[in-house]
Amino acid sequence: MSNTTAALEAAGLAKSYSRRKPAVLDECSFRLPRGRVCALVGPNGAGKSTLLRLAAGLLRPARGTLHVLGLTPARARERVAYVAQSKPLHPQLTVAETLRYGAVLNRSTGRWDRRAAERIAYGREDGEGLAPDARIRTLSGGQRTRVALALAFGKRAELMLLDEPMADLDPLARQQLTGALMSAAEEGTTIVMSSHVIAELEGSCDFLLLVTGGRLRLGGEIEEVTAAHTLLTGTADLDASRQTVIEERPSGRGRTALVRSTEVPDGDWLAERPNVEEVLLAHLRNTHVPPFLTGDASPVSVQRAERARAQENAA
Amino acid sequence: MTAAGAFKFRIDRRSGVATYWQIVQQTKQALRLGLLEPGDKLPTAREVVEATAVNPNTVLKAYRELEREGLVEGRRGLGTFVRASLGTASSLDSPRRAELEEWMDRAHEDGLAREDMTALFDSVLNERFPQENS
Numbered sequence: 001m002s003n004t005t006a007a008l009e010a011a012g013l014a015k016s017y018s019r020r021k022p023a024v025l026d027e028c029s030f031r032l033p034r035g036r037v038c039a040l041v042g043p044n045g046a047g048k049s050t051l052l053r054l055a056a057g058l059l060r061p062a063r064g065t066l067h068v069l070g071l072t073p074a075r076a077r078e079r080v081a082y083v084a085q086s087k088p089l090h091p092q093l094t095v096a097e098t099l100r101y102g103a104v105l106n107r108s109t110g111r112w113d114r115r116a117a118e119r120i121a122y123g124r125e126d127g128e129g130l131a132p133d134a135r136i137r138t139l140s141g142g143q144r145t146r147v148a149l150a151l152a153f154g155k156r157a158e159l160m161l162l163d164e165p166m167a168d169l170d171p172l173a174r175q176q177l178t179g180a181l182m183s184a185a186e187e188g189t190t191i192v193m194s195s196h197v198i199a200e201l202e203g204s205c206d207f208l209l210l211v212t213g214g215r216l217r218l219g220g221e222i223e224e225v226t227a228a229h230t231l232l233t234g235t236a237d238l239d240a241s242r243q244t245v246i247e248e249r250p251s252g253r254g255r256t257a258l259v260r261s262t263e264v265p266d267g268d269w270l271a272e273r274p275n276v277e278e279v280l281l282a283h284l285r286n287t288h289v290p291p292f293l294t295g296d297a298s299p300v301s302v303q304r305a306e307r308a309r310a311q312e313n314a315a
Numbered sequence: 316m317t318a319a320g321a322f323k324f325r326i327d328r329r330s331g332v333a334t335y336w337q338i339v340q341q342t343k344q345a346l347r348l349g350l351l352e353p354g355d356k357l358p359t360a361r362e363v364v365e366a367t368a369v370n371p372n373t374v375l376k377a378y379r380e381l382e383r384e385g386l387v388e389g390r391r392g393l394g395t396f397v398r399a400s401l402g403t404a405s406s407l408d409s410p411r412r413a414e415l416e417e418w419m420d421r422a423h424e425d426g427l428a429r430e431d432m433t434a435l436f437d438s439v440l441n442e443r444f445p446q447e448n449s
Contacts, residue, residue: 037370
């Protein structure tokens with residue numbers, strides 16, 4: 001399998017749990033290149049968990065396609081680790097037994113890395129990790145997350161799908177486990193982490209997918225997404241036909257506006273580069289604006305169509 | 316890890332300063348303070364990300380920038396090493412410092428407050444040497 005295949009590639013992906021209810025995911029098309037650390041962001045109920053479960057091969061799409069490492073989700077499963085929000089583990093087993101169980105389940109792949117799993121579960125220093133003989137049922141939520149992540153590391157997956165992995169970790173464990181994830185990323189593992197806490201993902205993620213109401217709103221390398229937007233402050237009027245205005249708010253005698261453009265309009269404007277949090281919040285407050293995908297985040301089918309259109313225009 | 320103890324970065328996520336830029340600045344600071352000298356090894360990207368939980372590409376970007384400025388060099392399979400030390404323009408007996416002191420005294424006589432001087436200094440600095448990245 002060539003390395004040019006994406007970690008994830010979705011085209012027209014849709015999922016609904018019931019005919020009467022609106023779709024949980026609708027018309028999702030995007031591409032996540034390999035080797036990225038991707039933040040999957042959106043409010044509660046936006047469809048983040050559904051997207052991860054589709055990628056893990058636990059759900060089937062109602063419409064559209066989803067390729068994982070160039071394969072169907074079911075066929076990619078051996079090479080993918082999925083950590084669910086609920087961290088389903090056997091309550092009666094000890095931590096050591098759980099890791100042995102993980103080794104048995106992954107025997108067929110021959111990829112199980114016992115030391116990697118133990119490093120996460122037991123920590124590298126005293127007081128950092130868990131006791132091998134602790135039973136799962138006695139563990140806190142955060143400690144269970146550590147066990148679930150230990151299994152994911154032991155699997156030596158090429159793609160890690162993590163649903164709210166940091167939610168119940170204490171600051172020390174969060175720092176240590178994020179460090180371990182970054183070190184896996186340094187070796188080329190692709191990581192997708194969902195969260196509704198934006199600050200949690202800043203610094204460690206380099207790619208972004210924003211989902212609201214089951215639809216993809218933003219996608220691409222974080223720097224490229226923020227660089228495509230400008231924060232304008234001034235007293236002049238803003239001509240909405242010249243650029244996409246994501247949000248406009250009064251400020252003193254003038255206004256502050258986040259626009260999707262790198263050009264500064266006529267008039268006396270202070271133009272600043274927004275940070276990722278400003279771009280995300282503006283898009284969360286204004287879900288009617290057109291979606292934005294960078295070239296890297298566009299599915300190959302879309303890229304092909306764009307190229308064809310460009311050639312047609314040139315001819 | 317070097318015998319003297321590996322150099323460590325301190326990343327402040329709330330500072331609003333780009334993370335890669337913090338790494339660049341802290342390395343330069345360490346060169347000025349003599350924490351790092353030519354021949355010393357910078358921590359590997361792996362060591363930095365494990366300790367700070369920042370994205371590996373951010374560390375590599377910072378190291379590339381330091382390399383571009385001729386301060387460090389990457390040696391294949393060995394790591395990144397300090398190549399040059401930084402001038403000590405800030406030291407007490409430097410002539411530039413004396414000039415700046417004179418300038419500040421004059422500015423004070425003209426009635427400029429501390430904040431006015433900082434603003435003026437930053438404004439000229441940014442005009443003459445624009446930062447490529449925020």
